[in-house]
Amino acid sequence: MIETAYGYYAGCSLEGTASEYDTSLKVVLKVLGVDFREPDDWSCCGSTPAHTVDHVFAAALAARNLAIVEKTGLKTLITPCPSCMTAFKKAQHGMTKSDTFKQEVNELLDEPYECGVFAKSALQVIYEDVGLEAIAVKVTHALPDLKVAPYYGCILNRPPEIAQFDDPENPVSMDKVLTAAGVEVCDFAFKMECCGAAFGVPKRDMVNQLTYKVLSMAVDAGANCIAVACPLCHQNLDLRQGQVNSLMGSSFDIPVLYFSQIMGLAYGYSPEALAMDKVIVSAERFVRTRITTEEARENKEKEARAKSPKSKTTGTKEETKSEEIE
């Protein structure tokens, strides 16, 4: 069930390289009637560097933001970036489980955090709180040429005891959300395969090889687009697609979109409103072929008529006949 109001923690990526995620997600949340507020004076979530150095320090960086949200009285914090979300959930998990840890963390903070805020990914809020029915109701447009491979990345639902969302080995939430939005989804085996994460800087070749696998599997699965929910995945798959092609001798030209952008398209928003120009591999082709749901229905009926030239009545008769033979 939708709560009256949510917190919304954009994080650094959504203000920079992933601004299209921020723009499109806000559009979608508004359509779905999710009321969200951005906390004032938010700071770094701690991300990857902090916890590789010091767990208490990492938790304190995260808890500072959670404490700000807690003061506003909000209970749930929409956290679109999985890295931020993991930082928050880990801090929450550690501080709830151990009082000593909580004390250590709170000693570093000006305002103590009392563990009353739960970070959730945008996908989790849309999937669990909004629900598939509410997602489907708002759909105005169909994307008949689009076949999506939903790509969850490594930390959206893992480790299970921290993430507490969907299946850690075979997640289905994004599949279901996109299907509810009327989009065709492929059975994609590399849903959580490693994209190389932040190793793009020190070990570019390795990252390119890993993303090559993901991209190949998506193409093999029959997809012509990859949906993501993580700025880092997006960067490795989209921004580095050219690098992959030159290193591996491939010729991928597969758009990588945030799931919120795809939902926005289904809700009839313009490419500008969804910041589609920010992605490197253009998804123009899907926007061009976008039609309204009425048109899609008419097309389907036409197709159905073209397939079975016989009139409807004979068709039903045949059906009953075959049933009897059975």
Next chain:
Amino acid sequence: MRVGVFICHCGNNIAGTIDVAKVAEETRKIPGVAYATTYMYTCSEPGQNEIKEAITREGLDRVVVAACSPRMHELTFRRTVEKAGLNRYFFEMANIREHISWIGENKDLNTVKATEAVRMAVAKVIQNKPLYSTSFKVNKRVLVIGGGVAGMQAALDCADGGLEVLLVEKSPSVGGMMARLDKTFPTIDCSICILGPKMVDVAQHDKITLHAYSEIDEIKGYVGNYQIKIRKKATYVDWSKCTGCGTCMEKCPSKNAYDAFNYGVAPTRAINIPFPQAIPKKAKIDPNFCRQFVKGKCGVCAKICPTKAIDYEMQDEIITEDIGAIIVATGYSLIDMDKLPEYGGGRYPNVISGVQYERLLNASGPTSGHIERPSDHVEPKTIVFVSCAGSRDKSIGIPYCSNFCCMYIAKQAILTKDHIPDSQSYVFYMDIRSPGKGYDEFTRRAQEEYGAKYVRGRVSRIYPKGKKMVVRGADTLLGTQVEVEADLVVLGTAVVSTPDAAHMAEKLHISYDTFGFYVESHPKLRPVETNTSGVFLAGACQGPKDIPASVSQGSAAASKVQALFSKDMLESDPAVARVNMNTCVGCLKCVKTCPFGAIKEKELRDGTVKAEVIETVCAGCGVCTATCPCGAIQLQHFTDNQLLAEVNAICQK
């Protein structure tokens, strides 16, 4: 009152963390204690003699031994005091090992606590009354639950010893898991060829009554005198008429019924005989798929049956039997593949379980023994076996080893090479566990003579790539990632307890562990007994077990029943509830609360109503004692006065 107290060192088990001499010294100050001493091993023969001698020498009339748990040696010492001429209930045990010395490190505190424990035992033993057991007749019929190899062995051994046996099997045929296997390790014997004769023996033995496709509905009573209700499930075929000709199965138009015997490798007909060697070889209708039941019209089998055995109106039938002992041999199940999402969770047709592969190998299986890939019936060339699929994985709640997967995977790798000479098998393993006779040699043969490539490491993911399945894992010996493109993947799925194991345990009043496996009386010394007398265990219901171990346990359980039935009369435990007729007000609350139905209403000659305990049925749980509003019903040997004496003993200061 002259109480003697014997404090055991138990080597260093007790004396290491308790000052036993100090305990003895303190004990001597307790009123009523005439004698207190310590001994190295009180349970040893000289230790017991010491007790007997002290009883005569010191004129003792009550004895306390402060040592281990009463579950360990209470019976030992009761016999000791009885031999010295005392009533066996003039004995108490203070558990200063499991309750004190093993768990506490502070010797001073332990010593104080041990003294308190002794003080309690002394207070109680002073209050103890002499109790005498009565004897009752034994019904020498034995019930065996489960017709797998363990249950059949137990049934045959009991029957050969002259006992009358009721064998109840849940599925339509006996044979259990072993009947599904193609060959057995390490001898590559044909499984059904060695099991078939046993199955026939079970059917033909004049001392064995077989109830196939039946379940136990209710068990009442106690050792020597059980009343059970068996539910004979409706088969919709009159088995007294069915000849097992199989015509119905040929003509049945419903061809997509789930085949439980073949673990769904291929569909079967809605009316079917599970396998050619089935005992009894009778047909049964699956109402979930039969058109007569689903659509309300068909009736093909009824028309075609030469003996007119089909009866769509058949109902479950309940029969009642009296028996004296129970052997539980309910076997095991395998983990559902949906618990293993990293291996496809059952979504990929070419990822199958070991037992499904067994059916593919088997000449009487759905493919007539020709190995084929389920997706397109093509013969696979590269086969990957994954051992520990679920086993030894704490994250899904199965920390234990499934015992026989290493061995059957080696066997399947060997058989695969026999069936398809140009095939290549890969086996991913954590450790090769092959401690049986001839077992390790067998796994070596799979590698050295049959060329199976063993990769030490776990598989992290299985995913489809075109028509192949890619198995990705670690080779921990090379320290590298491995990917094998396989035509077929076979998972050595973890052994789990049967889905209704807990429910059955509750009916039997036996205990089960976290995983649903039944708990034996002692893990080493009483491996087939349970803590409920008259109930014995055999086979994998007690834990994962291979065929030889299951057969041994079946025979062992049978010999325990033979020993039990060697007496015509059994002695009852006198530590049961008893009603004081003078104080009982006849409210009969105890009748309602007794979980064993051991209390009944009794009308005295003057017409007043009282409660009465059926001594042989009472299990001595004490629930009635807590229920009785006027303290009229008392559990003998654990009366209110005896327990209060213990409480007072430690609450003096």
